[in-house]
Amino acid sequence: MDKYQVLKQYFGYDEFREGQELLIDSILSGRDTLGIMPTGAGKSLCFQIPALMMEGITLVISPLISLMKDQVEALNQAGIHAAYLNSSLTASQYYRALAYAREGRYPIIYVAPERLVTEEFK
Numbered sequence: 001m002d003k004y005q006v007l008k009q010y011f012g013y014d015e016f017r018e019g020q021e022l023l024i025d026s027i028l029s030g031r032d033t034l035g036i037m038p039t040g041a042g043k044s045l046c047f048q049i050p051a052l053m054m055e056g057i058t059l060v061i062s063p064l065i066s067l068m069k070d071q072v073e074a075l076n077q078a079g080i081h082a083a084y085l086n087s088s089l090t091a092s093q094y095y096r097a098l099a100y101a102r103e104g105r106y107p108i109i110y111v112a113p114e115r116l117v118t119e120e121f122k
Helices: 003-011 020-028 043-053 065-077 091-102 113-117
Strands: 058-061 082-085 108-111
Touching: 003 020, 003 043, 020 043, 043 058, 043 108, 065 082, 065 108, 082 091, 108 113
Parallel strands: 058 108, 082 108
Antiparallel strands: none
């Protein structure tokens, strides 16, 4: 599936917004990529589309729990298995999400910065 098919199938758009395609192409070509865009410009698609096209898990580091929840809910509703790991989860939910991640169920996982240094996460 190419980037246009992913854009249409999962996100319902026919074309990219300004700057999105350039960032997506850079990521897909394996280059280190930095994109600075205003609120509402569609930054999330710039890493979500490559995450769906590439192998492995994409980790999204975010300190905003409400944003993580919103993004994961929207991805799951679009048919994309995603999860978040932050302090809002019970221990049981956290370990279940880690187990599913080990099984390769999630192409995208949102992680709070403080989780990166925990032994369970490593």
